[in-house]
Amino acid sequence: xxxxxxxxxxxxxMSTDRAIPGESLTVDPEQSQPWTSPPTxxxxxxxxxxxxxxxxSEEIYETxxxxxxxxxxxxxxxxxxxxxxLKEGLFNPDLMLLIIEPLVxxxxxxxxxxxxxxxINDDRDGNEEVEEDTSMFxxxxxxxxDPEMGEEFPEEVQEQLESxxxxxxxxxxxxxxxxxxxxxxx
Numbered sequence: 001x002x003x004x005x006x007x008x009x010x011x012x013x014m015s016t017d018r019a020i021p022g023e024s025l026t027v028d029p030e031q032s033q034p035w036t037s038p039p040t041x042x043x044x045x046x047x048x049x050x051x052x053x054x055x056x057s058e059e060i061y062e063t064x065x066x067x068x069x070x071x072x073x074x075x076x077x078x079x080x081x082x083x084x085x086l087k088e089g090l091f092n093p094d095l096m097l098l099i100i101e102p103l104v105x106x107x108x109x110x111x112x113x114x115x116x117x118x119x120i121n122d123d124r125d126g127n128e129e130v131e132e133d134t135s136m137f138x139x140x141x142x143x144x145x146d147p148e149m150g151e152e153f154p155e156e157v158q159e160q161l162e163s164x165x166x167x168x169x170x171x172x173x174x175x176x177x178x179x180x181x182x183x184x185x186x
Contacts, residue, residue, distance in 0.1 A: 034089030
């Protein structure tokens with residue numbers, strides 16, 4: 001599975017169907033692309049809160065837990081989500097690198113709450129025949145053995161992830177009232 005994901009990323013990386021340097025200066029401003037405007041998130045905390053809301057939303061939560069339960073490595077799930085959102089202009093590549101580890105930790109915590117066994121990265125299975133992978137995500141994922149929350153990790157998200165009790169079904173599977181976050185009152 002990891003090689004399939006890496007091949008998909010390689011195919012996307014070699015694709016010529018993307019912006020070239022200076023292209024934004026030749027395109028009509030009415031037809032702006034996501035990468036030509038400022039990113040949606042510029043702070044790590046805001047991005048992590050967004051992903052916690054996204055992961056626990058009604059549309060995503062059950063599918064995400066099923067994916068983790070099917071033994072797809074957490075780093076592969078994070079790769080796919082982050083590359084898609086990078087293309088959509090949600091953040092810049094620097095912020096993407098900063099949130100990889102906390103997102104893997106977040107998925108691991110959500111999986112533990114519903115007692116799902118998970119794999120962080122399947123490249124550490126002791127198989128010597130695995131070829132050397134020098135991709136950016138593989139280098140980062142090698143450091144995600146024991147994820148730790150940094151000082152900028154949102155306290156509300158941290159408290160919910162560290163809580164012993166499982167998420168109540170109504171908080172995960174129902175939409176919060178308008179203006180109310182899944183993290184509770186701010």
